[in-house]
Amino acid sequence: ASQRTARGVGLAANQIGVGLKVFVYDCPDDKGVRHVGAVCNPRLVDTPDDTRTEEGNEGCLSVPSAYARLSRAYRTEVTGQDLRGNPVKVWGTGLFARCLQHETDHLNGRLYIDRLSAEAREDALRQMAESEPAFPVVPND
Template identity: 65%
Template structure:
């Protein structure tokens, strides 16, 4: 995700702590990784559901490192594997919430909790995407999200986000199921976003859709 221009009972102890040692953890991943070019709307990898992660091995660890490096290169706050052309359900994030608290982590095989009506408060803030470079549009999403999946070693995890971080969790999970944020816009809004993209020049390397 670009920087901005089934209901379950929650136990507060079940959520991972992703706010500690953020700088050191992100730097370690990034320095081990190699930045890769970003796929953009129209690339086949972005428009189909990704495969489940089944092997939590050195190859996955290297992919995660490369994703952090790619995310930093593109100045993003979240990145899904298919955004660098890899067909696996994994995303990384380095995102501030609305209170200015930094969250850094990785989720494999993510599934979003369905929110009950009492928790579905919509935020219609702006949203952008590294795979739709240079374009932004308002999009209503719940201002609270819980995503469940596995960490890089295959252990079950749950991540909770509010505000902008909640938007990031929903945005990146969407990617891994073949959806871009523009797929949630009206036809008119989508055309406007694609026009913005055509009129801008990406500030990072992208993969041509030949």
């Protein structure tokens, strides 16, 4: 519900104060196919060195109103468990691959701005400071 309300394509549990290693997604791939689901205890599968990368605009509900260009693997795979504890393997291309990488990063304590150059990170933080978030920030009590 939090992801849909914020009109995001993915959301990690720790973004909303839930201490579980799980993320949800509702995201199209590069062919427009919609992928909906959840991954518990996700692990990015190492990709070969020759994997194509794609630079794209990236934003985050944890860094509201800020966007920056960031290079990510064009295709990626995540393993983990589904909501019932069964093994799951999810792979995606394009925006969906970016989503899988972005949400797994969250669960490993990393924001997309941590992957930016110092100058680009400063610009993203400036954007956030100068903008009004689309949604009110609600403290977790």
